[in-house]
Amino acid sequence: MFGPLAPSHLLTPAEFDDITATNYRGTWLCSRAELTYMIKQEPMKTHDGRPGNRGVIVNVASNLSLVSRSETPAYSASKAAILSMTRSDAVDYAKYNIRVNCVCPGIIDTPMTSEVSPNDPIISVAPMKRKGTPQEVADAVLFLCSSKATFIQGASLSVDGGYVIT
Known part of the structure; x- marks a missing residue:
């Protein structure tokens, strides 16, 4: 949930609470439920003999967390x-x-960003100069869940066309 564009002094406490309850508390509640289950299960075997995991959580943050x-x-x-x-x-x-890892998407072509023009500075400042696709975010999540990422822990993977490096 993005919420209204407003500096802190113009944001109402209710707007702030709605945004943080949806984004942060909602993610925490999901993660809490997943962890409770994962702790109880046996580690999964990998196809190539790497140490298995009891589970993988990939949270969704944002490039605006960085x-x-x-x-x-x-x-x-x-x-x-x-x-x-x-x-x-x-x-x-x-x-x-x-x-437990997370992805940090940038501007992704979804209904939430439908009004963002391709010429908007939030897109044109990024080296790739385009919106990402939902599939590109999904691919990053799948990689972090895969046995190819068994030694990646606590990472944040930017999926934003290079926005955070500019």
Whole structure:
């Protein structure tokens, strides 16, 4: 949930609470339920003999958890909280062989960004100069879930066409 574009002093407490409850608390509730189940299961075998995991969680933060943009205090904070929770959970659940990572998408071609023009600075500043696709985000998530990523823990993978490096 993105919420209204507004600096902190113009954002209402209700708007702030809605955004953080949906993005951060919602992610925490899902993760909490997943972890409770994963701790109880046996590690999964891998196809190539690598150590197996009891499970993998890939949270969805945002490139705005890594860089700033004006008038997004609640959204950016809620996504940064997801990034911090991911890292904390990665430390706490490594002993159970549970991997926890997150992806940080940029502008992705979805209904949420339908009004963002291809010439918008948020797109043109990124080296790839386009919106990403939902499939590109899904591919990043699938990689982090795969046995090709068994030693990746607590990572944040930017899927944003290079936006955060500019």
